[in-house]
Amino acid sequence: MSFNMTDQDQITNRSESAQGGKAVIEIKDLYKSFGDNHVLNGFNMTLMEGENLVVMGKSGSGKSVMIKCLVGLVKPDSGTVKVLGKEINSLDQQNLDELRSDIGFLFQGSALYDSMTVRENLEFPMRRHKEKLGVVADTEPLVREALENVGLAHTMDLMPVELSGGMKRRVALARTLILKPKVMLYDEPTSGLDPITSKEIIELMRSIQKKYGTSSLIITHDVDCARVISERMILLVDGINYAEGTYSQLSQSTDPKVDAFFKK
Amino acid sequence: MGETSTLFKGVKEFFIEIGDLSHFAARFFKEVLKPPFEFKELLRQCYQMGNRSLILVTVTGFIIGLVLTLQSRPTLIQFGAVSWMPNMVGISIVREIGPVITALICAGRIASGIGAELGSMRVTEQIDAMEVSGTNPFKYLVITRIMATTLMLPILVIYGDLVALYGSALVENLKGDVSFQLYFNTVFDALSFSDLVPATIKSFFFGFAIGLVGCYKGYYSKKGTAGVGVAANTAVVMASLLLFVIDFIAVFISDIFYEL
Numbered sequence: 001m002s003f004n005m006t007d008q009d010q011i012t013n014r015s016e017s018a019q020g021g022k023a024v025i026e027i028k029d030l031y032k033s034f035g036d037n038h039v040l041n042g043f044n045m046t047l048m049e050g051e052n053l054v055v056m057g058k059s060g061s062g063k064s065v066m067i068k069c070l071v072g073l074v075k076p077d078s079g080t081v082k083v084l085g086k087e088i089n090s091l092d093q094q095n096l097d098e099l100r101s102d103i104g105f106l107f108q109g110s111a112l113y114d115s116m117t118v119r120e121n122l123e124f125p126m127r128r129h130k131e132k133l134g135v136v137a138d139t140e141p142l143v144r145e146a147l148e149n150v151g152l153a154h155t156m157d158l159m160p161v162e163l164s165g166g167m168k169r170r171v172a173l174a175r176t177l178i179l180k181p182k183v184m185l186y187d188e189p190t191s192g193l194d195p196i197t198s199k200e201i202i203e204l205m206r207s208i209q210k211k212y213g214t215s216s217l218i219i220t221h222d223v224d225c226a227r228v229i230s231e232r233m234i235l236l237v238d239g240i241n242y243a244e245g246t247y248s249q250l251s252q253s254t255d256p257k258v259d260a261f262f263k264k
Numbered sequence: 265m266g267e268t269s270t271l272f273k274g275v276k277e278f279f280i281e282i283g284d285l286s287h288f289a290a291r292f293f294k295e296v297l298k299p300p301f302e303f304k305e306l307l308r309q310c311y312q313m314g315n316r317s318l319i320l321v322t323v324t325g326f327i328i329g330l331v332l333t334l335q336s337r338p339t340l341i342q343f344g345a346v347s348w349m350p351n352m353v354g355i356s357i358v359r360e361i362g363p364v365i366t367a368l369i370c371a372g373r374i375a376s377g378i379g380a381e382l383g384s385m386r387v388t389e390q391i392d393a394m395e396v397s398g399t400n401p402f403k404y405l406v407i408t409r410i411m412a413t414t415l416m417l418p419i420l421v422i423y424g425d426l427v428a429l430y431g432s433a434l435v436e437n438l439k440g441d442v443s444f445q446l447y448f449n450t451v452f453d454a455l456s457f458s459d460l461v462p463a464t465i466k467s468f469f470f471g472f473a474i475g476l477v478g479c480y481k482g483y484y485s486k487k488g489t490a491g492v493g494v495a496a497n498t499a500v501v502m503a504s505l506l507l508f509v510i511d512f513i514a515v516f517i518s519d520i521f522y523e524l
Binding site (some may be wrong): 113127 | 396
């Protein structure tokens with residue numbers, strides 16, 4: 001296949017020429033095992049500035065493990081992970097926290113704090129990043145702006161339990177935006193949502209990218225989501241980047257492993 | 265052969281659990297004095313734990329005092345020693361029954377609550393979200409809760425002791441025609457420094473154990489929502505067992521001091 005990629009240099013060169021920008025995320029030869037379960041077996045990936053990259057894979061293929069390696073939630077067995085030019089595994093806690101403020105992470109189940117109101121959920125990330133935001137005496141305008149971006153300003157004093165699944169996802173998105181990240185990581189952004197709400201979330205992701213100029217890495221197994229949002233796709237199979245290309249390139253593939261993703 | 269290997273596996277898992285719990289406790293001591301300090305969350309947890317356990321401690325303490333007096337009364341009358349009732353009840357409640365019963369109630373109420381709450385936060389990735397947002401979840405969730413249980417349990421124990429003594433005084437007042445003032449004067453005369461101090465110190469350790477086990481079980485909860493239930497359940501069992509071990513050690517040590 002013309003789009004099969006196993007060599008990291010090839011990926012980087014092609015992406016750079018296509019985008020003409022610099023890499024914001026670089027993963028080289030990433031290995032991770034849990035006991036006898038070898039999840040990642042030399043995964044390589046580059047996300048360019050301003051790009052929307054979708055990584056697709058079956059459930060349990062290691063997508064979430066890979067994305068958690070990017071924010072230091074999971075330590076890889078070997079390999080290098082660079083985000084915004086910094087090697088994640090060599091950072092001390094303070095520098096890692098600083099870098100994390102430039103990374104927005106939307107968790108699969110939204111991960112809103114149950115015991116806090118929507119307002120407190122949005123204020124929470126600001127506690128440790130006051131230097132980045134400047135001296136903020138009144139956090140309400142920032143919270144309101146973030147919630148207005150996702151169309152949920154009226155939910156400010158509600159508890160997460162009072163929100164629907166789609167609303168929770170949007171509030172979680174607002175929470176990640178409050179620190180104005182440079183890179184957005186989405187872990188299954190449409191999982192568990194109905195098709196209409198999924199569409200709304202995808203539209204929201206696109207409008208956020210336009211408004212803030214973020215680079216986005218989207219982990220999904222939702223083909224429709226990938227079709228709408230991706231500029232480039234990587235298929236994660238057996239712990240490696242098995243295939244790479246645009247949606248139309250991959251969807252026309254005759255390789256059975258690639259074809260399996262696009263079969264209706 | 266099968267039974268032997270199961271037994272061996274069980275013993276091995278027990279020691280691994282003890283090792284992990286010790287490691288968790290070591291991490292607590294390593295991080296507790298390091299800034300940033302989460303005072304606001306600590307106060308919130310103290311309020312939650314104290315306030316939520318108050319009714320339970322009140323009811324249990326009152327009934328314990330009442331029952332202990334009612335059960336002991338016929339025997340003491342038989343031996344003509346009913347005037348020793350305030351001394352006997354006072355010492356037994358302050359030294360042993362009050363701290364242990366209050367701690368067991370709190371183990372059921374607080375350890376399971378912490379285990380379920382943190383377990384649910386782990387399963388729904390709230391702990392990961394906290395870490396990604398730059399907040400150390402161990403400091404924010406674990407240290408505040410362990411500190412809160414350690415500080416609040418002695419207060420609850422003292423309060424529970426007073427309520428139990430009031431229950432006992434009520435029985436004596438109704439059945440023995442002893443005034444409340446006389447009852448409490450006799451109790452406080454009977455109690456000495458060596459009764460109060462070991463019991464209070466013991467209560468701090470009880471509180472620490474309850475918070476530690478609850479947090480440990482919840483923080484490392486696995487296997488989805490089923491794991492949350494397991495975390496809550498095992499937190500109560502483990503905390504209760506640990507309380508008896510601590511009680512035994514505390515009594516053993518205070519006995520050595522009495523003999524000196």
